[in-house]
Amino acid sequence: MIRTYIADNEPRFLEELFSLIRIPSVSSDSNRKSDMLRCAERWKELLLSAGVDRAEIMPSAGHPLVYAEKIIDPQAKTVLIYGHYDVMPAEPLELWKSAPFEPEVRDGHIFARGADDDKGQSFIQAKAFEFLVRHNLLRHNVKFILEGEEEIGSPSLESFLEANKSLLQSDIILVSDTSMLSKDLPSLTTGLRGIAYWEVEVTGPNHDLHSGHFGGAVANPIIVLSEMLAKMIDERGRVTIPGFYDDVEELSPEERAMIASIPFDEDAYRKALDVEELRGEEGYSTIERNSCRPAFDVCGIWGGYTGEGAKTVLPSKAFAKVSTRLVPHQDYNKIAQQFCDYFQSLAPKSVKVEVRFLHGGHGYVCPIDLPAYRAAERGFEKAFGRRPLAVRRGGSIPIIADFERVLGQKTILMGFGLESNAIHSPNENMPLDLFRKGIEAVAEFHIAFDELVK
Numbered sequence: 001m002i003r004t005y006i007a008d009n010e011p012r013f014l015e016e017l018f019s020l021i022r023i024p025s026v027s028s029d030s031n032r033k034s035d036m037l038r039c040a041e042r043w044k045e046l047l048l049s050a051g052v053d054r055a056e057i058m059p060s061a062g063h064p065l066v067y068a069e070k071i072i073d074p075q076a077k078t079v080l081i082y083g084h085y086d087v088m089p090a091e092p093l094e095l096w097k098s099a100p101f102e103p104e105v106r107d108g109h110i111f112a113r114g115a116d117d118d119k120g121q122s123f124i125q126a127k128a129f130e131f132l133v134r135h136n137l138l139r140h141n142v143k144f145i146l147e148g149e150e151e152i153g154s155p156s157l158e159s160f161l162e163a164n165k166s167l168l169q170s171d172i173i174l175v176s177d178t179s180m181l182s183k184d185l186p187s188l189t190t191g192l193r194g195i196a197y198w199e200v201e202v203t204g205p206n207h208d209l210h211s212g213h214f215g216g217a218v219a220n221p222i223i224v225l226s227e228m229l230a231k232m233i234d235e236r237g238r239v240t241i242p243g244f245y246d247d248v249e250e251l252s253p254e255e256r257a258m259i260a261s262i263p264f265d266e267d268a269y270r271k272a273l274d275v276e277e278l279r280g281e282e283g284y285s286t287i288e289r290n291s292c293r294p295a296f297d298v299c300g301i302w303g304g305y306t307g308e309g310a311k312t313v314l315p316s317k318a319f320a321k322v323s324t325r326l327v328p329h330q331d332y333n334k335i336a337q338q339f340c341d342y343f344q345s346l347a348p349k350s351v352k353v354e355v356r357f358l359h360g361g362h363g364y365v366c367p368i369d370l371p372a373y374r375a376a377e378r379g380f381e382k383a384f385g386r387r388p389l390a391v392r393r394g395g396s397i398p399i400i401a402d403f404e405r406v407l408g409q410k411t412i413l414m415g416f417g418l419e420s421n422a423i424h425s426p427n428e429n430m431p432l433d434l435f436r437k438g439i440e441a442v443a444e445f446h447i448a449f450d451e452l453v454k
């Protein structure tokens with residue numbers, strides 16, 4: 001019945017999703033404030049037409065949130081669905097085959113910024129809900145909370161949670177904003193990495209210099225910055241910040257065995273990225289490295305002359321955006337301090353260094369013995385025809401740990417993305433078959449939830 005419903009309504013579903021995607025809700029762009037509000041308003045309309053009995057735009061210290069609910073019975077259980085309507089910037093635009101905010105279906109995929117992360121995925125939640133409402137199958141309350149600041153680290157959401165605890169009361173939180181191992185390996189996400197993110201500024205001479213007059217005699221801040229960054233990872237692939245691994249929980253032999261049993265095609269992984277060799281922490285497999293072990297990355301680096309042609313200059317300043325992915329138990333506040341102290345200590349006297357902490361978030365682990373987790377397994381089983389694997393993923397959704405701390409509730413991560421969906425990258429996309437299976441899996445989750453969660 002659900003499959004017929006999805007097939008019969010697909011043109012409308014796509015038009016609705018496209019209406020969200022066409023609004024460039026880039027949260028980091030201060031020129032997009034009115035688009036953020038427009039996107040929140042569009043979500044409100046779509047949730048109302050999907051069957052909620054109340055929907056509101058709620059202001060926050062930053063971009064507004066959308067809250068909606070359908071209360072069947074105040075005594076009944078409640079599922080709180082979280083998603084985010086903001087997206088990452090689409091740049092570099094020239095690498096897109098079709099315009100990022102003009103969704104296009106090609107070869108069975110929707111191509112657009114937000115097609116997966118997280119407009120496509122949260123829309124899956126809305127349409128599963130719509131199916132249940134229209135067929136009178138919903139036996140528990142459903143609440144939706146959609147934020148507009150996930151991609152900038154959810155700076156306003158924690159205080160919003162504190163202020164709205166009873167509004168957001170629930171028995172479980174459900175999120176579609178993660179990825180599966182592959183199309184043939186449906187998987188439920190049982191863990192997320194934490195994150196800490198900084199901008200660093202290295203200043204050499206007090207103004208840009210002629211590199212003929214000064215080159216060779218004065219430290220070049222770009223070279224110094226490169227040297228400092230190169231020291232962050234040692235020859236064994238380990239992060240060199242003192243104390244960095246102190247709170248890292250070693251994987252249990254059982255979890256390692258489970259990961260080793262995943263039929264993961266490392267050659268295909270490598271080839272899809274066009275790299276001849278993979279690189280990471282010694283002693284760990286690729287899946288362990290990208291999901292259960294911490295990592296250090298440079299996300300951007302700039303300084304000096306980058307315009308057309310050549311300019312002989314010894315720049316005054318160099319900058320980088322750097323981040324660490326953390327595992328559960330590593331505290332991003334502690335790491336933030338350790339990094340700051342260590343990075344300063346690496347600086348030679350020839351430069352001054354400033355470290356600015358931009359945002360942080362804790363990791364998360366989901367136990368696999370929760371009744372709601374079993375309901376999610378059943379949802380995947382019905383839609384994909386096989387039991388989902390339980391895997392941790394390397395991405396971060398910092399608010400999930402706050403949900404646990406502030407609202408006292410665990411989150412089930414029913415994500416339908418793929419690494420090949422190119423989230424945050426040019427040509428982000430969502431395969432239509434996963435979009436359909438996602439709606440089916442979530443609808444079946446709700447049905448199983450009523451049976452399993454008493």
Ligand code: BES
Binds near residue numbers: 179192395
């Ligand atoms: N949806 C992603 C997180 C994600 C993707 C988790 C795939 C697991 C698998 C989310 O929108 C995201 O991109 N989060 C940011 C963190 C944030 C603080 C900027 C991230 O992981 O970089």
Ligand code: MN
Binds near residue numbers: 084117118177
């Ligand atoms: Mn996301």
Ligand code: MN
Binds near residue numbers: 088117151423424
């Ligand atoms: Mn994202």
